[in-house]
Amino acid sequence: MTDILKVQGLRKAFGGVVVANGIDFSLSAGTMHCLIGPNGAGKSSFFRLLLGEHAPDAGTITFDGSDITGLRSFQRIRRGISVKFQVPGIFKALSVRQNLEVAFQDHLHGQSLGATIREMLDFTDLRGNETTPAGILSHGQQQWLEIAMAVGVEPKLLLLDEPTAGMSPDETRKTGEMLHDLNSRGITILAVEHDMAFVEQIARRVTVLHFGSIFASGTIAEIIDHPGVQEIYLGTADA
Amino acid sequence: MSVSESATLSRSRTRSLLARLEGPQTMGRGPGFWGGAALAVAAAAAYPLMADAWTVGNAAYFLIWTFMAMGLGVVWGYAGALSFGQTAFFGLAGYAYGVITLNLGAAYGLTLLALVLAVAIGGLFALVIGYFMFYGRIQGVFIGIVTLSVTLVLETFMAQTAGPQWRIGEARLNGFNGMSGMPPLTLPWIGGDIVLYPGPSLYYLLLGLVVVCYLGLRIMLNSPFGNVLVAIRxxxxxxxMLGYDVRLYQTLAFAIGGAFAALSGALYTAWGQYITPSSMGLTSAALPIVWVAVGGRRDITATLIGTIVVLAGFQSLTIYGSQYALVVMGALLLLTVLVAPQGLIIGAMTLLGRIFKSRKS
Incomplete structure (x- = not known):
């Protein structure tokens, strides 16, 4: 399977704080992969580097065969990377329909735009809320709306920063099903997540970040059994 | 493509454009709204039949300012960038109209060419300023500071152009006293140009322009471009992170707002046949903010109505005795911010909408 994302020697420091310390990372196309690690491990910073919100001090990012290290954020999005933030990044004063229109209108027009919006409303269980201001949706609904918006740019790679933060168990399970659905449509998914049950639900492979470096990488079973990961992040049964 | 297919495509595009007269970015829809709008335009068209030429010319003066207000509405209300310096583009275009007409003359409808060039110059200047601001990552309150600085610098510069060396061709800039004697707009006509002095003829031209610009802005604001502007706000x-170049959209919105301010400036010069540096001063820069804020910046209809109402009130206060018109404007702005931050006209329109809805249900 080809790599859709390849990161080599990625380094970024803010003064004396190193948030990425020579990260080498690759992601196979069509997979669902989770990034875990303790707070301050550099997970969100890694996402910001991938998105072009931070310029790296060293290293390269290759996406879908092209070096995107020097591209601006919106140019990376146009190449096929999309993101859902931890805090819902929606347009709260606009209706649900308007949120989806802004997300999809660049690729779709007229009837196909309307049909896709209806499909997304069903996908997110938001049918009937088209005219509702997005800001008064429940937290889980806002998260789903943002996932649907992130799909609007027709991504090859979807980055999800704690997609289930603040969700109930039912909402978390449904979010996992949504991500499996998106993955089955060919979208590669890379998610930062703390909820290990959710990680087990969606990811076959997991990478652990610690102090801005890759600490461990493997299948979910390998990571759970990894003594070092247990020590720095997961904890042990007798702890 | 055959002729019939081409005609069908053209009709479909026209229908699609007209459909955007209504949409989520603009208040008012359906036969009730458009019937009311048609009545308002008809009443405005009938106004010159009931008033003397001076009063009609004065009403034309109100219409001139609505372009600047609508442009500010786009920049501030829709794109979320508070520009405190729309008067820079207003003044630049006003001077440009003066310089061009004093050099080219008014024959053969050249004043219309001067009007177009002046708007282009003002719009282009806004495009340049917008480019440096938005691509320079200036945001929030700093946009207001930069734009205010631009207009004050222009005012100060023009105020020191009193010497005879400050001339462009036949046009002397005249420093603090400003330029005067430029010709009004003229329309080329068989048997001699029609000169549009402040009065019914100019009034009708302006009324037509207001209607065209208002409808054009409604279409633009309900288009995908308008959707993105509101989302940026x-x-x-x-x-x-949805793949839009935010800086480009902000710059374009700013240029459009600047072009509208420039249209006001060129028309103002043509209307009064003079322009002074004070048109770019602090007081002049602040007034459009008051009109737009009081009317309601987030809806183009509210902006239009609010501007005319506030201008008429301001002028009544100025003419009929009160020395405190500017103080009243300030108080009105404070009242708006405290009582109806979305704007008084928007507040009233929303209330009316609710009343109609509750009666229907």
């Missing part, structure tokens, strides 16, 4: 970071 709400959450620019998210818009960038």
């Amino acid at each position: 709400e959450n620019p970071h998210r818009v960038g």
Whole structure:
């Protein structure tokens, strides 16, 4: 399977704080992969580097065969990377329909735009809320709306920063099903997540970040059994 | 493509454009709204039949300012960038109209060419300023500071152009006293140009322009471009993460707002046949903010109505005795911010909408 994302020697420091310390990372196309690690491990910073919100001090990012290290954020999005933030990044004063229109209108027009919006409303269980201001949706609904918006740019790679933060168990399970659905449509998914049950639900492979470096990488079973990961992040049964 | 297919495509595009007269970015829809709008335009068209030429010319003066207000509405209300310096583009275009007409003359409808060039110059200047601001990552309150600085610099510069060396061709800039003697707009006509002095003829031209610009802006604001502007106002970071170049959209919106201010400036010069540096001063720069804020910046209809109402009130206060018109304007702005931050006209329109809805149900 080809790599859709390849990161080599990625380094970024803010003064004396190193948030990425020579990260080498690759992601196979069509997979669902989770990034875990303790707070301050550099997970969100890694996402910001991938998105072009931070310029790296060293290293390269290759996406879908092209070096995107020097591209601006919106140019990376146009190449096929999309993101859902931890805090819902929606347009709260606009209706649900308007949120989806802004997300999809660049690729779709007229009837196909309307049909896709209806499909997304069903996908997110938001049918009937088209005219509702997005800001008064429940937290889980806002998260789903943002996932649907992130799909609007027709991504090859979807980055999800704690997609289930603040969700109930039912909402978390449904979010996992949504991500499996998106993955089955060919979208590669890379998610930062703390909820290990959710990680087990969606990811076959997991990478652990610690102090801005890759600490461990493997299948979910390998990571759970990894003594070092247990020590720095997961904890042990007798702890 | 055959002729019939081409005609069908053209009709479909026209229908699609007209459909955007209504949409989520603009208040008012359906036969009730458009019937009311048609009545308002008909009443405005009938006004010169009931008033003397001076009063009609004065009403034309109100219409001139609505372009600047609508442009500011786009920049501030829709794109979320408070420009405190729309008067820079107003003044630049006003001077440009004066310089061009004093050099070219008014024959053969050249004043119309001067009007177009002046608007282009003002719009282009706004495009340049917008480019440096938005691509220079200036945001929030700093946009207001930069734009105010631009207009004050222009005012100060023009005020020191009193010497005879400050001339462009036949046109002397005249420093603090400003330029005067430029010709009004003229329309080329068989048997001699029609000169549009402040009065019914100019009034009708302006009324037509207001209607065209208002409808054009409604279509633009309900288009995908308008959707993105509103989204930028709400959450620019998210818009960038949907693949839009936020800086480009902001720059374009700013240029459009600047071109509208420039249209006001050129028309103002043609109306009064003079322009002074004070048109770019602090007081002049602040007034459009008051009109737009009081009317309601987030809806183009509210902006239009609010501007005419506030201008008429301001002038009544100025003419009929009160020395405190500017103080009243300030108080009105404070009242708006405290009582109806979305704007008084928007507040009233929303209330009316609710009443109609509750009666229907």
